[in-house]
Structures are given as structure tokens and as C-alpha cells.
Amino acid sequence: MSAPSEKTSLLHQxxxxxxxxxxxxxxxxxxxxxxxxxxxxxxxxxxxSEIAGLHLEHRLAYLKxxxxxxxxxxxxxxxxxxxxxxxxxxxxxxxxDAASYxxxxxxxxxxxxxxxxxxxxxxxxxxxxxxxxxxxxYAFLLRLVYLNIKxxxxxxxxxxxxxxxxxxxxxxxxxxxxxLFFVRLNSTSVRLAPYLRLVLVGLTPTVMMSIKQTLSxxxxxxxxxxxxxxxxxxxxxxxxxxxxxxxxxCIPRVPDDxxxxxxxxxxxxxxxxxxxxxxxxxxxxxxxxxxxxxSYAHNRSFGVLWLAFYAVVNxxxxxxxxxxxxxxxxxxxxxxxxxxFRNRAKxxxxxxxxxxxxxxxxxxxxxxxxxxSHVEFLFTGMDxxxxxxxxxxxxLKICFALQESFARVPTRSHLxxxxxxxxxxxxxxxxxxxxxxxxxxxxxxxxxxxxxxxxSVLIFMESYQDLQHNPRxxxxxxxxxxxxxFVNMAFSLVYGAELGIKLATIPFAKYWLYSKNRFxxxxxxLLLGVSFCWACPGVSVNSETLRFFMILRLxxxxxxxxxxxxxxxxxxxxxxxxxRGCVSVTMVVFVAxxxxxxxxxxxxxxxxxxxxQKLVGSDYFDSNFDVFNFNDFG
Numbered sequence: 139m140s141a142p143s144e145k146t147s148l149l150h151q152x153x154x155x156x157x158x159x160x161x162x163x164x165x166x167x168x169x170x171x172x173x174x175x176x177x178x179x180x181x182x183x184x185x186x187s188e189i190a191g192l193h194l195e196h197r198l199a200y201l202k203x204x205x206x207x208x209x210x211x212x213x214x215x216x217x218x219x220x221x222x223x224x225x226x227x228x229x230x231x232x233x234x235d236a237a238s239y240x241x242x243x244x245x246x247x248x249x250x251x252x253x254x255x256x257x258x259x260x261x262x263x264x265x266x267x268x269x270x271x272x273x274x275x276y277a278f279l280l281r282l283v284y285l286n287i288k289x290x291x292x293x294x295x296x297x298x299x300x301x302x303x304x305x306x307x308x309x310x311x312x313x314x315x316x317x318l319f320f321v322r323l324n325s326t327s328v329r330l331a332p333y334l335r336l337v338l339v340g341l342t343p344t345v346m347m348s349i350k351q352t353l354s355x356x357x358x359x360x361x362x363x364x365x366x367x368x369x370x371x372x373x374x375x376x377x378x379x380x381x382x383x384x385x386x387x388c389i390p391r392v393p394d395d396x397x398x399x400x401x402x403x404x405x406x407x408x409x410x411x412x413x414x415x416x417x418x419x420x421x422x423x424x425x426x427x428x429x430x431x432x433s434y435a436h437n438r439s440f441g442v443l444w445l446a447f448y449a450v451v452n453x454x455x456x457x458x459x460x461x462x463x464x465x466x467x468x469x470x471x472x473x474x475x476x477x478x479f480r481n482r483a484k485x486x487x488x489x490x491x492x493x494x495x496x497x498x499x500x501x502x503x504x505x506x507x508x509x510x511s512h513v514e515f516l517f518t519g520m521d522x523x524x525x526x527x528x529x530x531x532x533x534l535k536i537c538f539a540l541q542e543s544f545a546r547v548p549t550r551s552h553l554x555x556x557x558x559x560x561x562x563x564x565x566x567x568x569x570x571x572x573x574x575x576x577x578x579x580x581x582x583x584x585x586x587x588x589x590x591x592x593x594s595v596l597i598f599m600e601s602y603q604d605l606q607h608n609p610r611x612x613x614x615x616x617x618x619x620x621x622x623x624f625v626n627m628a629f630s631l632v633y634g635a636e637l638g639i640k641l642a643t644i645p646f647a648k649y650w651l652y653s654k655n656r657f658x659x660x661x662x663x664l665l666l667g668v669s670f671c672w673a674c675p676g677v678s679v680n681s682e683t684l685r686f687f688m689i690l691r692l693x694x695x696x697x698x699x700x701x702x703x704x705x706x707x708x709x710x711x712x713x714x715x716x717x718r719g720c721v722s723v724t725m726v727v728f729v730a731x732x733x734x735x736x737x738x739x740x741x742x743x744x745x746x747x748x749x750x751q752k753l754v755g756s757d758y759f760d761s762n763f764d765v766f767n768f769n770d771f772g
Contacts, residue, residue: 164194196291203289207282214275215342218335221275222732224260225268227770228327229744247769253749256765258772269320272331276313279338283309305341308334332736332771340729347474348722355466362462366455370420373447374406374413380440381406381433402436405429420451547648551641570643586636593629594692597685600625623672626684630669633662633691654694661690738768 171189230247246262249255263271283306290296297303312334319329339345381403388401401407405415415429433440551570554561561567575581600622617625637659640649649655665687672679746753746767753759 166192166194166197170194170197192291196289199285199288199291203282203285206285210278211282212342214278215335215339217271218275219339221263221268221272222332222335222736223772224263225272225332225771226262226265227739227743228329229739229769230262231265247744249744249747249749251747251749253747255744255747255769256767258770260770260772262770265320269316272316273313273320276309276316279309280313301341301346305338308337308341312338328740332740333733336729336732336736339725339732342725344722345725345729348726351467351470351474352726354470355463358462358466359459362455362459366420366451366459369447369451369455370416371413373443373451374416375409376443377406377416377433378409378412380443381412387436402432404432406433416447419447422452547651548645551643551645553642566643569639573640573643582636582639589629589632590692590695593688594695596625596629597688597692600685623684626688627669627673629688630662630665630684634666637662658691658694661687665691732771735768735771739771742768744769 166189226246247255247257283302286302286306287293287296290299290302296306312331315329315331315334319331340349386401387403406412419429430440430444434444548555554566554570572580573582576583578584599616603616616622649659665684668679668684668687672684746764746769748764753764758764
């Protein structure tokens with residue numbers, strides 16, 4: 139099996155060892171154990187000592203679970219978030235005349251007195267469609283729970299794992315809530331499912347890691363916050379004490395205009411109001427100058443106190459909070475990374491000395507698939523001493539290469555591979571060279587750059603005309619709206635032709651590798667669809683919608699700027715990496731905000747509308763703040 143010099147072969151020798159026909163109760167072979175340890179190592183999980191005592195049925199159940207959950211779980215969670223946004227708010231279903239399983243969206247969410255009510259204008263999905271869609275998602279998640287139980291080698295061990303168990307409980311509760319709601323549509327004003335959907339999103343590995351990192355910095359943050367609150371309370375006490383004898387004293391005005399005087403101790407009349415005022419100043423609220431002006435006008439020595447307060451609270455402690463939070467976050471992140479690689483090293487050492495590993499790993503979703511034809515090439519490239527065996531360092535390099543893998547794409551497009559005679563007769567090889575010519579000024583990339591530039595200028599002209607206040611200029615400065623619509627449609631046809639030529643000459647798998655191509659193709663297809671709908675006489679699509687999708691298509695200019703202007707490319711790359719880095723934290727904020735929104739909709743939904751007598755004449759209505767409400771999730 140292994141040479142005395144502690145070297146091992148990973149080359150395939152026989153196909154018969156890969157899950158041969160043997161009973162499920164058969165013990166795992168050494169190769170299967172090695173593959174399992176390698177997969178756990180790539181996940182950064184601590185080596186599982188129980189693997190040696192497991193059987194083939196456990197391995198097969200584990201592989202089936204891994205194969206079934208990615209990326210299906212993420213898609214299902216995205217659908218559940220979509221349902222959360224688009225489902226009809228519960229308060230809209232309470233009136234018996236409006237509640238219907240398949241009612242048209244406009245039948246929902248009216249004010250009790252038929253007055254104006256602000257909503258998000260999302261096209262609600264009737265319960266007759268949203269609840270079955272929700273139940274379908276839960277059915278898939280319950281199937282994953284079942285597969286997870288089997289992959290955990292039994293219910294007892296599954297129950298000993300807190301996170302999978304909690305996810306299963308949440309899924310069961312959400313399913314029960316959806317069933318109960320579907321049966322008793324009109325008799326409930328509270329549901330658990332909207333909360334539980336967001337909890338399921340929060341239980342994904344990316345979000346969970348961010349939550350753990352956030353919780354790890356809380357003790358240090360609380361320590362600094364305690365000091366800040368102590369300083370604020372002490373400062374409030376000092377100001378209340380110093381101004382205690384001047385509560386009724388006014389700031390003199392010369393000449394006296396007869397208006398109500400400003401009190402020296404305004405907002406510092408008592409210890410309670412004084413502490414509150416100092417807290418407002420510490421938070422940097424908009425009325426901060428008004429708070430310190432009376433005391434400073436009365437006695438300039440208060441300026442020293444205000445300066446000290448600003449220096450300690452708004453400068454020192456603010457930077458201290460940022461520094462401590464950043465330090466603790468990086469420390470915990472560093473510890474997480476170190477644990478990840480320590481566990482990886484332990485797992486790989488357990489997997490070492492076992493041969494023919496790659497064939498078994500190919501059955502797992504954790505490590506990218508490696509075709510059998512590439513195994514010998516990989517082995518030869520990593521066998522640096524050309525001994526026919528790999529030592530432990532070479533074994534590690536192979537594992538890292540397996541983890542990263544490489545994109546393998548066809549070299550010929552579907553048209554070229556399927557119709558070679560047609561390809562040769564039409565001399566499409568020249569077209570392919572023209573499409574991929576990144577250097578020449580007459581290649582397709584250069585031509586499309588000119589097209590995008592011209593389209594940008596025309597869109598600017600159209601937008602400038604649309605922004606004119608003179609009706610005559612607005613309609614006929616450059617062209618009519620109909621003419622602009624035909625111009626936009628012409629450009630959409632050009633972009634569609636570009637997409638068709640690329641897909642005819644470039645293999646689709648190669649084209650789809652790059653995110654910019656995915657974005658271009660999706661936007662182009664949508665743009666073509668909107669353009670044809672605009673041209674159809676029976677379909678109503680305004681020219682602004684067509685222009686919006688055209689502007690999305692023009693975002694490709696940013697990629698061109700990034701590629702050809704180095705200083706801007708560096709900035710855009712920085713922005714791109716920052717966006718990628720904050721995705722997990724953004725998901726945590728979304729989950730927390732979503733839970734708050736669901737609670738608000740269930741408690742205050744439908745209570746803010748134009749005819750609400752409790753709010754008529756209030757500053758809330760007078761400032762048009764009723765547009766900020768909890769009438770729906772959107």
C-alpha cells in the first residue's frame with residue numbers, strides 16, 4: 139500500500155474498487171476513508187475519528203446529501219425571500235370581502251375608509267399561489283433534513299449537532315405554519331413563517347460565520363460603550379449641577395424684541411433631561427449646536443467643558459470603538475483561519491498513505507470534479523522527483539490543486555462541432571478570429587466600444603430632452619419619444635446580434651465563465667424582450683423602461699474603463715473587492731432588518747393611511763412621513 143519511505147500513489151489502477159457491488163453494511167475501504175478525511179479537510183472541519191468505524195451505506199448517504207444541497211438550498215432560500223417580499227400582508231387578508239386565494243393583486247390592501255394609503259407597489263402574489271410555492275420549498279428543505287439525518291448516521295447523532303437540529307426544527311415549524319395558514323386563511327393576524335424564512339437565511343454558512351464574528355466582538359464593544367455611557371452620565375451631572383441655579387435665567391437680548399427668551403439651562407433643567415441632552419450630543423444629532431449655545435452664551439467657561447466632552451466622547455471614544463472592534467474582528471477572523479488550516483492539515487495527514495484517492499473524491503460535491511484523463515497529468519505535474527510516488531508535500535499540493543481545480547471548456551462552439559461542413563463553407567473561422575480580436579481596431583470588441591459610446595451619447599441627449607420643463611422642447615428638441623424608442627430598439631437589435639455572433643463562434647461554457655458575459659447576456663435578452671413588447675401594438679411598455687434596460691447594458695463601459703485606464707481600473711477593482719468582502723455582513727444586516735420588518739407589518743400593518751384619525755394634524759402627517767410605514771414588507 140505504502141512504500142517504506144512514506145510515499146503513496148494516487149494513480150488510478152482499477153475501476154472495480156470504486157463502490158463495487160457489496161452490501162451496505164460493508165466497512166469502508168481505506169480509499170473511501172481517505173477521501174472522506176480529505177473532503178472534511180478541505181472544509182476546515184476537525185477530523186472525524188468515527189469514520190474508520192463507518193460502513194458503505196453511511197458514505198453513500200453522505201455523498202447523496204452533499205450532492206442534493208448545493209446549490210439547490212441557496213436557490214430555495216432565494217425563492218423564500220422572494221415570497222417574503224411578494225406575499226400579501228396579513229392585515230390585507232382580514233376583511234372577509236377581500237380575502238381570496240386567487241384574488242387579483244389590486245383587490246388587497248385598502249384603507250378602511252378608502253382613503254390614500256402608501257404601499258411599496260409590489261405586485262402581490264395571491265395566497266393561492268404564494269402558499270403552494272412556499273410549501274414546495276419547505277418540502278425540498280424537509281427532504282434535505284431527511285438526507286442529513288441519514289448522512290449523520292442516525293437520529294441520535296443528528297440530534298447531537300445543534301446547528302442542523304435547529305435548522306430542522308425551524309423548517310418543520312415553518313411548514314406547519316404554512317399549512318395552518320392555508321387552511322385558516324382569514325382567521326390569523328400573526329404568522330411564524332416570515333420570521334422563520336429569514337432565520338433559515340441566517341443559518342447559511344456565510345451568514346453564520348459573520349454572526350459568530352459579530353458576537354465575538356460584543357464583549358469588547360460593551361466595555362467601551364459602558365465607558366461612553368459613564369462619561370455621558372457624568373457630563374450630564376456636571377452640566378445639571380453647574381446650571382442648577384440658572385434654570386429661570388434668560389439670555390439677554392439687546393434690543394429686546396419681545397419674543398420669548400431663551401433659558402440658560404434649556405434642555406438641562408433636571409438631571410434626567412441633562413443626561414438625555416448629552417446623549418443626543420454624543421450621538422451627533424442634528425440639533426447639536428442648539429444644545430450648547432445657551433450655556434456658552436451665558437458663560438464662556440462652559441466652552442471648556444464642551445470642548446472636553448467633544449474631545450473625549452466624539453473623538454477619543456469614537457476612534458477607540460472603531461479600533462477595538464476592528465482589532466477584535468481581525469483577531470477572531472485570524473483565529474478562525476488558523477483553526478481552518480490546522481484542521482485541514484490534520485485531515486490531510488489522516489488521508490495520506492492511501493492510494494487511488496481521486497476516483498473516490500470525484501463522487502463528492504465538496505471538491506471539483508477531475509476527469510480521469512486529467513489524473514495522470516496532475517500526478518505527473520506534482521511528482522517533482524519523478525519517482526512515481528508522491529511524498530506528503532506533493533500530496534498537499536495535489537489536494538490544493540483539486541480544491542481550486544480549473545475551468546475545462548470545449549475548444550469549439552456548438553455550431554462548429556455539430557456542423558463542421560457549414561463552418562468551413564461559410565469560413566466562420568475568420569468570423570471567430572474577428573470576434574476574439576482584442577488588439578485590432580476593426581475587431582468586434584473595438585466596434586462594440588464605438589457602438590456603446592454612441593449609444594451613451596444618444597441616451598444622454600434623450601435624457602436631457604426629457605428633463606426640459608418647456609413642453610415644446612421636451613417633445614421635439616432632438617426627436618419625438620417614438621423616434622427615441624425606435625433608436626433604442628435598433629441598438630437592442632445590435633446588442634442581440636452581437637450576442638448571437640459570440641454564441642455561434644465561442645463555446646457557451648467558455649463564454650459563461652465570466653460574470654461580465656453573464657450580465658451582458660441576461661440584460662441583452664431582457665432588453666430584446668422589452669423592445670419587442672414596446673413595438674407590439676397590444677402591449678403597453680413606456681420608453682422610459684426601454685431606456686432603463688439600455689442604461690444597464692451601458693454599464694459595460696465601466697469594464698472597458700477598468701481595462702484600459704489603469705488608475706480607474708485600480709479604483710474599480712477596489713470597489714469590486716470591497717463589495718465581495720461585505721456580502722456576508724450585508725446578509726446579516728438583511729436578516730436583522732427583515733425580522734424587524736416582519737414584526738412591524740404584523741403589528742402596525744394597515745394602521746397608517748390618510749384617513750387615520752389618530753394621526754390627522756400630527757407632525758408625522760404634515761411632514762409626509764406617512765410614506766415611511768409598515769404596511770408591507772417591501
